[in-house]
Amino acid sequence: MHPAGSAAAGTPRQRKWPSKRRIPVSHLGMADPHQLFDDTSSAQSQGYGAQRGPSGLGYPTASASPQAAFLADPVSNMAMAYGSSLAAQGKELVDKNIDRFIPVTKLKYYFAVDTLYVGKKLGLLFFPYLHQDWEVQYQQDTPVAPRFDVNAPDLYIPAMAFITYVLVAGLALGTQDRFSPDLLGLQASSALAWLTLEVLAILLSLYLITVNTDLTTIDLVAFLGYKYVGMIGGILMGLLFGKIGYYLVLGWCCMSIFVFMIRTLRLKILAEAAAEGVPVRGARNQLRMYLTMAVAAAQPLLMYWLTFHLVR
């Protein structure tokens, strides 16, 4: 084939010899008898020398082919803008639909915390015996954000405590030379599985006993997540001071969590009885009392179960 046939850059397969040089702009306009496509670029060829850089999406010689004309000035700009706007539209679609699966605005309420609240809540988790008023304050029918009331549940502490528990468990295993990275994943998933099981069991019991309470699922997850704080304390003490330290601290944290849960859940599950302040005898209230005691008693058991194999 004629070497100038490389000017017909449309179908490289038909070129017998590879084109070793790019056709400079001035050579366009040659009427090549072997050309397969119409040369429509002659009118616009002046601007093309500069266009190969920015607009070239891999087309080697932007000349004498409809593809180059397709990538002409406003079109290439628009095409790239369209491509990126497609990505942005995809992101918008995800943002709109994620609200159906994860209630983001409701979750934001549980993360509206500040340092003072976290400090007071941690103190409450370790020493709940002196706190008098456990009622959550309301503001026109909606509970006040955790920032303003220490009794409101939040999700920051349980989430951070869970992640810290997994890392401290890895540390404990590491000091006993039993560490491997997949064990971290194993710890995390087993703790998560127990949490899910607990939540489902309590939701089932609440349904069976037909309690009308304003305890939402996220509230429940928050309350059940507070035990990880005690577990972390126990493991750290166990690492520093051995089994004695572990049992002492764990025992203390178990007692505190027990009292904390009883006092908090009493207000949620036994709402009417608690409001009167007098334990009313009746089958319904007794069942609710048993449920509260069962939930509170499950906490120390799970705390022991999830940590005893980490401390030798």
Add this chain to the structure above:
Amino acid sequence: MIQPQQPYTGQIFQPTQTFSPTAPQPFYGNSFEDEPPLLEELGINFDHIWQKTLTVLHPLKVADGSIMNETDLAGPMVFCLAFGATLLLAGKIQFGYVYGISAIGCLGMFCLLNLMSMTGVSFGCVASVLGYCLLPMILLSSFAVIFSLQGMIGIILTAGIIGWCSFSASKIFISALAMEGQQLLVAYPCALLYGVFALISVF
């Protein structure tokens, strides 16, 4: 073949104005001399990179909230690679762990900061800040090449460096997202993330 002269009409071919590159790019119809310089087109601004690095290195200096307006991932990429390189010098070939932990950590921080702040934050911003604040960790891993970090001095040094990294990161996040009274709350998850990096350097 599409005639290039036919105007595009209708909504479907109208790109929305979301295409906003970091450096202003002129219309491609200009000739060669009017094209922006390569660095500007790539969005790499050395002056800003240097400013952000200085903000990280002076933990007590007050951060300016607007420096995080352009998210630039070139600096953090360099720092991650440098971290992996210093680990390599110490005989630990763990680029995979560094990559995995930084990906998971950035995702976690992104979710947390979006839930905790009033204004949202983009993933690029989170990745950029966390990457810049990895710089002191590179110091730690270069120490680990020469001295072993498993003694008492090593533990104190590690704790200090983790504190430095997380303090800088939380300072930049707080000023960029205007969150008050939450600096320690943001610093704690950063400390967890950098603690994992330190674990890789030490052990």
